[in-house]
Amino acid sequence: MTVLMALGAVGAVLPLFGRRNHDGRVRWAHLCMGAVMAAMVVFGMNATIAIPASLVLIVAAVHVTAGITTPSSSGPCVVDLTCMAVLLLLTPSIHAHSVPDAVSAAPLHRHGAGLDPRLVVLALLAAWIGLTLNMFHRSHSGRRATAGSLLMIVGMAPVVF
Secondary structure (H helix, E strand, O other), rough: OOHHHHHHHHHHHHHOOOOOOOHHHHHHHHHHHHHHHHHHHHHHHHHHHHHHHHHHHHHHHHHHHHHOOOOOOOOOHHHHHHHHHHHHHHHHHHHHHHOEEEOOOOOOOOOOOOOOOOHHHHHHHHHHHHHHHHHHHHHOOOOHHHHHHHHHHHHHHHHHH
């Protein structure tokens, strides 16, 4: 799991290598994604890391999109930031849902099982892969950006399962 998360950290900064035409906002956002993935490798994954990290990613996504007036190459970066932030926001409910309910035998008022958050995560990961491949196919992103996004998806998958 740690190795996959480390690959995700590499994927976060991979688009920055070799290209010099990134503006400062996109470069800053990729460094934020790399720092969040590195923090997950070092500190593990729990709610105390997930919530602040998702807020950092949301701020980075807003910062990247604030200066966009026309469609640009920052699309994959914004998709990565948003999907990572949503996955991190879902992390506390995923881990709470996967813990066996010790009080289920107690006569408490319950509202049913509800939607399993892991299904939402699967749908989000599938959508993230689809958007990444679609943007690559339409030439909105380069090979490094696509490879970086796919590495981040691989790095985020074990975090939420």
